[in-house]
Structure formats: structure tokens, C-alpha cells
Amino acid sequence: xxxxxxxxxxxASYKPEMDDYEDLYRKLHADPELSxxxxxxxxxxxxxxxxxxxxxxxxxxxxxGVVGILRNGEGKTVLLRADMDALPxxxxxxxxxxxxxxxxxxxxxxxxxxxxxxxxxxxxSLLAATELLHACRHSWSGTLLVLFQPNEERGAGxxxxxxxxxxxxxxxxxxxxxxxLGGHVMPMRAGxxxxxxxxxxxxxxxxxxxxxxxxxxxxxxxxxxxxxxLASSTVMRLQTIVSRETDPREAVVVTVGxxxxxxxxxxxSDEATLFINxxxxxxxxxxxxxxxxxxxxxxxxxxxxxxxxxxxxxxSSFPLLxxxxxxxxxxxxxxxxxxxxxxxxxxxxxxxxxDFANLATPVSAPCCFWNYGGIxxxxxxxxxxxxxxxxEIPGIRMLILALHK
Numbered sequence: 254x255x256x257x258x259x260x261x262x263x264x265a266s267y268k269p270e271m272d273d274y275e276d277l278y279r280k281l282h283a284d285p286e287l288s289x290x291x292x293x294x295x296x297x298x299x300x301x302x303x304x305x306x307x308x309x310x311x312x313x314x315x316x317x318g319v320v321g322i323l324r325n326g327e328g329k330t331v332l333l334r335a336d337m338d339a340l341p342x343x344x345x346x347x348x349x350x351x352x353x354x355x356x357x358x359x360x361x362x363x364x365x366x367x368x369x370x371x372x373x374x375x376x377x378s379l380l381a382a383t384e385l386l387h388a389c390r391h392s393w394s395g396t397l398l399v400l401f402q403p404n405e406e407r408g409a410g411x412x413x414x415x416x417x418x419x420x421x422x423x424x425x426x427x428x429x430x431x432x433x434l435g436g437h438v439m440p441m442r443a444g445x446x447x448x449x450x451x452x453x454x455x456x457x458x459x460x461x462x463x464x465x466x467x468x469x470x471x472x473x474x475x476x477x478x479x480x481x482x483l484a485s486s487t488v489m490r491l492q493t494i495v496s497r498e499t500d501p502r503e504a505v506v507v508t509v510g511x512x513x514x515x516x517x518x519x520x521x522s523d524e525a526t527l528f529i530n531x532x533x534x535x536x537x538x539x540x541x542x543x544x545x546x547x548x549x550x551x552x553x554x555x556x557x558x559x560x561x562x563x564x565x566x567x568x569s570s571f572p573l574l575x576x577x578x579x580x581x582x583x584x585x586x587x588x589x590x591x592x593x594x595x596x597x598x599x600x601x602x603x604x605x606x607x608d609f610a611n612l613a614t615p616v617s618a619p620c621c622f623w624n625y626g627g628i629x630x631x632x633x634x635x636x637x638x639x640x641x642x643x644x645e646i647p648g649i650r651m652l653i654l655a656l657h658k
Contacts, residue, residue, distance in 0.1 A: 286356065287366055289317075299319050309324075311425045318414045322428070328395025330398065333382065334435040339367060371437065372405070402612075433620040435623075441624065441625070442634070446625045450578040450585075454602075460528075461568050464524060470519065471518070472519070494546070506530075509527050532604045574610050574620075609622055
């Protein structure tokens with residue numbers, strides 16, 4: 254029997270009851286949890302995996318991480334990954350199962366919480382895939398690892414799991430994978446799947462830069478070092494990293510997403526804070542952009558006569574996501590065989606970011622990541638036919654914002 258027929262037959266024969274997973278998805282969506290606080294979600298995952306009696310389960314890996322291990326004879330060890338955390342955003346979808354939850358974030362501030370990045374779908378999909386693969390285990394051999402990762406939104410969860418001894422026999426004892434696989438739901442037509450070999454997602458680095466001035470009254474600016482003026486000139490100068498220091502053929506993004514200083518119009522504050530985000534696609538570019546940011550900030554502070562040097566702190570870091578060409582070719586062929594015309598090869602490289610690669614790099618395992626659609630085909634086709642996708646697809650703007658973290 255051809256491979257396409259085997260895979261499609263197994264999926265058709267062993268696909269679990271989807272109504273149960275729709276209910277699970279709704280439950281997860283209505284009860285999201287912020288990064289580092291995914292306790293209830295992890296409990297739902299562990300309970301579900303426990304119903305599959307041949308799985309060995311590891312809990313509390315790198316925080317609230319959960320791993321299921323299914324040893325099924327000789328063969329390769331394959332790791333499938335889903336992330337679990339939500340975002341500090343107010344849900345405005347109007348869904349009957351919309352989140353009304355609020356949580357205190359790590360900064361001590363209570364915030365609304367929403368699964369705006371689709372991690373509820375990732376968890377649900379991987380649990381369903383685990384049940385399917387468990388049910389048809391007589392048809393394959395090897396070791397299956399299903400990994401549910403916390404703290405992806407801050408770019409630290411995968412590394413935390415590895416640093417906590419994920420692959421260490423004396424600790425959590427999860428077998429080292431031969432290949433690491435994962436996917437992300439996107440605002441695309443449901444049923445569509447897409448990937449590409451090589452560079453898939455950008456590396457992303459974020460920084461908080463505190464610039465110090467000397468405060469005073471707005472009526473006597475000559476007695477101050479105005480951090481607002483300093484911050485403004487710094488923001489403009491940072492734009493030249495892309496426009497004047499980067500080869501136009503190279504993709505680099507430098508964004509100042511927030512500038513905070515002062516609270517009233519007639520008082521010059523003591524300091525200003527910039528929140529900076531960068532996207533790069535190579536190690537040399539990444540190092541060069543970081544050095545340029547530090548150089549420019551220090552130079553602008555010196556030019557303004559700051560009373561002390563700036564404080565530049567890294568707040569998050571996502572690795573470059575590079576799909577191994579050989580693995581991606583094999584995955585692409587399997588997807589093409591099963592999904593047919595709904596498989597889209599050669600997906601454009603995204604400036605979005607993922608910490609997925611941090612599960613593969615420490616053990617030198619090749620990886621492949623893909624995207625799949627989450628919008629009703631009928632709804633998508635209707636909106637597309639009228640050129641109204643951006644206006645009429647519920648949550649698409651929020652999804653695009655969240656996916657380009």
C-alpha cells in the first residue's frame with residue numbers, strides 16, 4: 254500500500270472523537286494562563302495523557318512543562334511540541350467561551366488574559382495527535398515524545414526545560430530526540446498547511462534601555478538634562494541601523510515599541526525608558542545590531558550630558574528558527590501526500606519568532622516547523638471573495654499582532 258494511503262488510512266481509522274476535543278479547546282480558551290503560571294493547563298494535559306496507559310509522564314519540567322513518553326519498539330525518537338501559555342490581552346471576540354480571566358503578571362500588575370496566539374489550539378491538537386498515534390501504535394515503531402512547553406511567549410520556556418535536565422538521565426530522563434517537530438496555527442484557511450526548508454522565523458532580541466537625565470521644572474529647562482529630548486534623538490538615531498548600517502539586501506528590523514518618561518506636562522523627569530525589539534536572520538547580523546544599539550544609546554547619552562551611563566537590559570531572546578532541509582523535504586512530501594492541494598510548499602520566511610529551536614539545538618537534533626490554518630473555510634472563502642479578510646475574520650488582527658511577538 255502506498256505511503257499516502259497508509260497514513261490517510263490510519264488517520265481515518267484512528268482519529269479520536271473530535272467533539273471531545275472541541276470541548277477541550279473551549280475549556281482551555283476560556284481558562285488561559287500567563288507565562289510561568291500554566292499550572293491548571295499542565296494539569297489538564299497530564300490528566301489527559303494519563304488516560305493513555307502506556308505513556309510515561311514527566312511533570313514540572315522547567316516550570317510547568319509536561320512530557321509524555323511512548324516507547325514502542327525499535328526506531329527513531331521523534332519529539333512533537335506544543336506551547337501552553339497565553340498573553341496579557343483583553344479578549345474582544347464576543348465568543349460564548351471568550352476569556353474573562355484576569356491574573357497578576359510577574360510585574361505584580363493584574364491583567365486580562367487571552368489565548369490570542371493559539372496555544373490552546375496547539376495543546377488540543379497535540380493531545381488529539383497523541384491519542385491517534387497511541388491508538389495505531391501497532392502500525393509504527395520507535396519512541397514518541399509529546400512535549401507541552403510553558404513560557405513560550407517570553408522566549409524562555411524551551412531553554413528552561415533543557416536547563417532543568419529534560420534530556421538528563423539523572424533528572425527527567427527524556428530520551429534525546431532524533432528529530433524535533435512542531436507547528437503553529439495561523440490566520441489562514443483551515444485545512445491549509447505550509448512549510449519551507451532553511452530559515453523559517455527570525456531571531457528576536459528585546460531590550461529595556463533606561464536613559465538618565467536630570468529633572469526639573471519645565472520653565473527652567475536650562476537647569477536640566479531632558480531625558481525626553483534624549484530619548485527622542487535616540488529613537489531617531491536607532492532607525493539608521495537599518496537605513497544606513499545594513500545592506501539593503503539583508504532583512505533587519507529595529508523597533509522601539511514603547512517610550513516612557515514623565516507624567517505631567519510641566520515637569521522634566523529624571524529618566525526615560527525605551528523598549529526595543531530587533532529581528533535578524535544571521536549570527537553576524539544579530540551581533541552587529543546589538544552592538545549598534547549599545548553604541549548609539551551610549552553616544553546619545555554622552556552627547557546630552559547624562560549624569561550617568563544608561564542601563565541596557567535584555568528582556569527576551571528568541572533563536573533563529575532554521576528548518577533542516579532533509580527533514581523538511583520528508584515532512585513536506587508526507588504532507589503533500591495527505592493534504593494534496595491544501596499543502597503549500599515554500600512558505601515565505603517570517604519575521605515572527607519562536608523558541609522552538611531551543612529544544613533541538615542542545616542535542617544537535619534537526620527540526621522542522623510548519624504553519625496550519627485555523628479559520629473556517631466557508632468564512633475564509635466568503636471574506637476572500639469580497640476582499641474583506643482583514644476586516645471580517647474574527648480575531649485576525651489580534652492573531653497577527655500576537656504571532657509577530
